[in-house]
Every structure is written in structure tokens, then in C-alpha cells.
Amino acid sequence: MANTLQAKKRIRRNGRRTVVNTNRVSRIRTFIKKVETAIESGDKKVAAEALQAMQPELARGVAKGVYHKNTAARKLSRLSKRVASL
Template sequence: MANTPQAKKRIRRNARRAEVNGNRIGRIRTFVKKVESALASGDKATASSALAAVQPELQRGVAKGVLHKNTASRKFSRLTKAVAALS
């Protein structure tokens, strides 16, 4: 258990940050799932618009430090490739 006031404060802070970051990751996952569901249904127009919405979300995740930049690039690249393959 933490003994110093600073250690106690870090525990409180880490709990708050974990909640915020978890919400950010969940939001990104939701946007990615929208693209994947549009791909599964074969709707290129919906998939394209969902892909356009997912890109800034991935970049925001990178900027906020919840995603590595290569992870975001890989996800966006694979989604883009899948949307392009629909036509």
C-alpha cells in the first residue's frame, strides 16, 4: 500500500486516467466497428463515410497517447484496403 502522499495521489490520478483512456479506446473501437459492419454488409458508400470518420479518431488516439502511431496506421491501412476491395 502507498505510504507517501505523492504515491497516494498517483494512485488516484492513475485511476482517473485509466477511465478516461478506456473511454477513448472504446470510442475508437466503436468507429472501427462501424466500418467493419459496413464492409460485412457490402455497402461501399456507408463504408467510405465510416472510414472518413475513423481516420481522425485514430489520429486523436495517437495524439492523446492511447494508441501507438504504427498501430493506428496499420488499422487505417487495412480498413482502407478492405473498403477499396469492395468495388
């Protein structure tokens, strides 16, 4: 249990940030799933549009610190390759 005021404040802050970051990661996952479902349906046009919508969300996740830049680059690269192969 935290004893100092600073540690207590840090616990409160961490709780608020956890909610924000969880929502951000969930939103990015939703965009990724949209791309994957479009790929599975076989529609290249829809998949390419979904990929274009996912790219800035993933970049924002990196900028905000919820994803590592290499993780985001890997996800983007793999999805781009799958869309291109349709």
C-alpha cells in the same frame, strides 16, 4: 500500499486517467466496428463514410497516447484496403 503523499496522489490520478483512456479506446473501437459492419454489408459508400469518420478518432487516440502510431497506421491501412476492394 503507497506510503508517500506523492505516491497516493499518483494512485488517485491513475484511477481517473484509466477511466478516461478506457472510454477513449472504447469509442475508437466503436468507430472501427462501424467500418467493419459497413464492409460486411458490401456498401462501399457507407463504408467510405465510416472510414472518414474513424480516421480523426484514431489519430486523436494516437495524439492522446492510447494507441501507438504504428498500430493506428496498421488498422487504418488494413481497413482502407478492404474498403477499396469493395
